Amino acid sequence: xxxxxxxxxxxxxxxxxxxxxxxxxxxxxxxxxxxxxxxxxxxxxxxxxxxxxxxxxxxxxxxxxxxxxxxxxxxxxxxxxxxxxxxxxxxxxxxxxxxxxxxxxxxxxxxxxxxxxxxxxxxxxxxxxxxxxxxxxxxxxxxxxxxxxxxxxxxxxxxxxxxxxxxxxxxxxxxxxxxxxxxxxxxxxxxxxxxxxxxxxxxxx
Amino acid sequence: xxxxxxxxxxxxxxxxxxxxxxxxxxxxxxxxxxxxxxxxxxxxxxxxxxxxxxxxxxxxxxxxxxxxxxxxxxxxxxxxxxxxxxxxxxxxxxxxxxxxxxxxxxxxxxxxxxxxxxxxxxxxxxxxxxxxxxxxxxxxxxxxxxxxxxxxxxxxxxxxxxxxxxxxxxxxxxxxxxxxxxxxxxxxxxxxxxxxxxxxxxxxx
Numbered sequence: 103x104x105x106x107x108x109x110x111x112x113x114x115x116x117x118x119x120x121x122x123x124x125x126x127x128x129x130x131x132x133x134x135x136x137x138x139x140x141x142x143x144x145x146x147x148x149x150x151x152x153x154x155x156x157x158x159x160x161x162x163x164x165x166x167x168x169x170x171x172x173x174x175x176x177x178x179x180x181x182x183x184x185x186x187x188x189x190x191x192x193x194x195x196x197x198x199x200x201x202x203x204x205x206x207x208x209x210x211x212x213x214x215x216x217x218x219x220x221x222x223x224x225x226x227x228x229x230x231x232x233x234x235x236x237x238x239x240x241x242x243x244x245x246x247x248x249x250x251x252x253x254x255x256x257x258x259x260x261x262x263x264x265x266x267x268x269x270x271x272x273x274x275x276x277x278x279x280x281x282x283x284x285x286x287x288x289x290x291x292x293x294x295x296x297x298x299x300x301x302x303x304x305x306x307x
Numbered sequence: 308x309x310x311x312x313x314x315x316x317x318x319x320x321x322x323x324x325x326x327x328x329x330x331x332x333x334x335x336x337x338x339x340x341x342x343x344x345x346x347x348x349x350x351x352x353x354x355x356x357x358x359x360x361x362x363x364x365x366x367x368x369x370x371x372x373x374x375x376x377x378x379x380x381x382x383x384x385x386x387x388x389x390x391x392x393x394x395x396x397x398x399x400x401x402x403x404x405x406x407x408x409x410x411x412x413x414x415x416x417x418x419x420x421x422x423x424x425x426x427x428x429x430x431x432x433x434x435x436x437x438x439x440x441x442x443x444x445x446x447x448x449x450x451x452x453x454x455x456x457x458x459x460x461x462x463x464x465x466x467x468x469x470x471x472x473x474x475x476x477x478x479x480x481x482x483x484x485x486x487x488x489x490x491x492x493x494x495x496x497x498x499x500x501x502x503x504x505x506x507x508x509x510x511x512x
Binding site for chain 1: 308309310312313316317325327328329332373378380381477478479480481482483484485497
């Protein structure tokens with residue numbers, strides 16, 4: 103999240119669009135179209151086409167410079183391993199795209215048979231519910247008893263639109279209250295705390 | 308704030324201390340000693356002396372790479388100009404040190420006769436109240452009717468300890484509730500919103 107903020111801020115700045123970092127932070131994870139519209143509103147003029155693509159290219163390049171290695175957040179590998187061990191149905195729904203996400207999935211130790219829904223699999227990005235709906239469909243899971251785990255308010259809004267419950271994690275740099283107000287049933291500090299708190303969610307194999 | 312998070316995270320990572328970015332974020336602005344103790348607790352071992360100094364050096368170098376120019380946050384220049392114009396007593400109290408802060412003060416258009424208290428002027432860093440107490444003393448201002456304006460919970464805790472009121476800004480990437488719970492009387496999005504809301508604070512020339 104933080105490397106994304108710095109990368110977007112620098113890419114926008116290079117294009118002559120200085121925007122406060124916290125405003126970028128609070129928009130990361132929404133669809134690219136909504137993000138561009140938000141930036142355009144700050145600037146007071148439209149932002150699209152070639153200009154927007156160039157900023158996106160620069161963002162990607164700067165982000166890779168800042169964070170060349172993909173590393174799992176604390177506890178993420180262990181949480182996924184525990185879900186597998188307990189036989190709790192789960193999948194990964196990400197705004198990222200293949201092949202960019204492949205190294206992240208590898209770092210997370212996700213087996214090849216895990217359901218992974220990526221941006222290219224669905225029509226609309228968050229906060230639309232497509233990623234989560236498709237994930238539940240592929241899992242054969244009932245949305246009404248499924249949890250979305252996310253660390254940005256856009257995950258939690260998308261969960262609501264999908265008719266799912268949600269759990270917030272603090273890794274995205276949002277405050278607990280922001281996540282609760284966006285609809286999180288519970289908020290944990292990280293995947294580690296979520297793993298040892300699975301009983302509080304009433305999830306069953 | 309965001310460049311500081313990325314710089315600290317990379318400096319700590321290079322030293323073999325991977326720490327989640329949001330945990331660094333929520334600690335920036337507290338004293339270096341408290342910060343190091345917080346990091347040490349994450350690591351489960353002490354962090355001090357030469358090792359800590361090397362990390363601090365790397366943080367400084369990476370930060371400068373990320374953000375070579377000092378630029379005022381949106382509305383900061385205009386807010387300071389309005390306070391001067393209205394004759395509202397004000398000063399700047401910063402955890403930074405001279406000469407590093409000189410370029411920031413220049414970018415803010417702060418006249419030479421403005422009261423500026425920097426880290427080197429006081430014994431203890433935030434959340435101790437020294438910076439704000441010294442600033443009020445130099446201004447000849449009554450702490451009980453003074454406001455601290457800050458964008459991290461450490462500013463607001465230090466304000467409480469100084470017996471002052473406080474105003475939170477969202478530029479630090481905290482959520483509004485976090486700032487309110489730390490004691491902020493009001494929270495504004497940025498210095499611009501604060502400037503047009505001075506009446507809500509009951510400040511008088």
